[in-house]
Amino acid sequence: MSRAILSAAPPPDLGPAAPPPAAPGGGAAAPEAQPSAWTRRLRRHGGAIRAGLVGAASIALFVLAWHVVTENRMNLYVRFGNVPSPSDVLASADAALGSSQFLTHILTSCRRILYGFALAAALAIPLGLLMGRFKLLREMIFPVSEVLRPIPAIAWVPMAIMLWPSNEESIVFITFLGSFFPILLNTLHGMATVDPVLGRAARCLGASEAAVFREVYLPATLPQIFTGLTVGMGVAWVSLIAAEMISGQFGIGYFTWEAYSLVQYPDIVLGMITIGLLGLASSFAIRLLGRVLMPWSAAR
Template sequence: MTTQPAVLAGPATAGVDAVAAKPARSRRRPWGSWAVRVASVVAAIALWQVLTVNHVRLWVRFDTLPTVTEIVSSFTKRLAAQEYWLDLGQSLIRILTGFALAAVVGVVTGILLGRSTAFANVFGPLTELARPIPAIAIVPVAILLFPSDEAGIVFITFLAAFFPIMVSTRHAVRALPTIWEESVRTLGGSRWDVLVRVVLPGILPGVFGGLSVGLGVAWICVISAEMISGRLGVGYRTWQAYTVLAYPEVFVGIITIGVLGFTTSAAVEVLGRRVTRWLPRGEEKTR
């Protein structure tokens, strides 16, 4: 009996060491992934330069597109101009305002649609009828409804982000196991307890999925709205460059839009992972 703990201590210690070693290896893996991602971007840029410099014509006409060096030169000039940063700030204000409103209203509406039969009967058909309509198709209506272009663009951005957030939240609420709510009720919990302890934590993964999708759609619509009716913003400036055939500046706008979309989406993803860090991750499931 006295030797048994000593015999079991070896495998147990080895198991602990193995478990402790796995996070170290998993922390090293992302560096290789990031290297591959950066290499893929660099390879794409190099291929673009080769095709445009040599005026290659395949299925598309690369001889009509600006080279990477021309785009970089134009980007450098744009970065030194004050209007570039004004456009950047204006687009960010529009997207963040519309997206924040859509996040609040979309989550609340999704919870009510998933939890309240009366609310779903009254407002459910209206949301389903309006959801298939592209937000950019509402531009003429927004121009008529709002006294300023600024309010109209924010409204279009709000609509674009609202429906993905609302639908994801509604599905997340309806997918919650009923046993969770029954357990809280059995222990004497109120409706507020169910909402705070079951519904809100349980729907977080679905909510952040909707936020990520909604943000991407919102960027598409805010840039399109700026091109149609804006006076400032990245979309407006990109369209203006196209009308005067300044193609390097068009690609400056395209790259700026891509960087802004990537940065904001990454911020939402990081926030989602921090808020839901209590959830098991894929690497934990493989252990």
């Protein structure tokens, strides 16, 4: 009985609640200031800004070191006596950009890369998906691809000239070969990493084989596919430049080799820098496309 009375008794009166702490000077506490839009944007993109600044500083240091060793004609076992300085290359770039011939070389190489790389992606990605899905197809094609893959692109130049009726088609074919195998192997590797339980679950829910490919295998393989596309683009540029140096009449590779034949050293470096910038822009475009198609990967 006494326990029931105690439990039913109201709680003791503890008095009024304590007031919130006052701000210094006796006034009410000010609300916490919210960060501005610029501050929030800076916090969100701080890593990218820092990476850009570090990259710009590293390039500046590289150009400075290049300027020092070439202006002083240093011979540190590697002979820099004949290497043009940054100012010489800048003067060569100014003259080349004022000529339509240099722009023609760039556009020709970009057109060849676009044709060869697009054809390689259009064939290698579906073939890699099918090889990863059907064991018999993989057993038929994989040994042949492994025999052809180690052959360097430059070894294909004589065969390509015999196979195709024009130099333009043979150069595009060599570019295609350079990018085909990295895309194929990465797509095949991506299919091998997909959990088979996902495919069986989709089929149990009534999905057709095409729907399983579209909704399960393709999204799960996209990261490896874009890795293959990035690697394939780099190999495509290597293959293209080698083909243009041997059998081309236009293109940035031909421009670089012609500069060597004419002993125009600043033009050689200009061609090399142009190749690097074009390759960088191509890889950046692929990564940007990957972020658009894989927003979940960008969110991580």
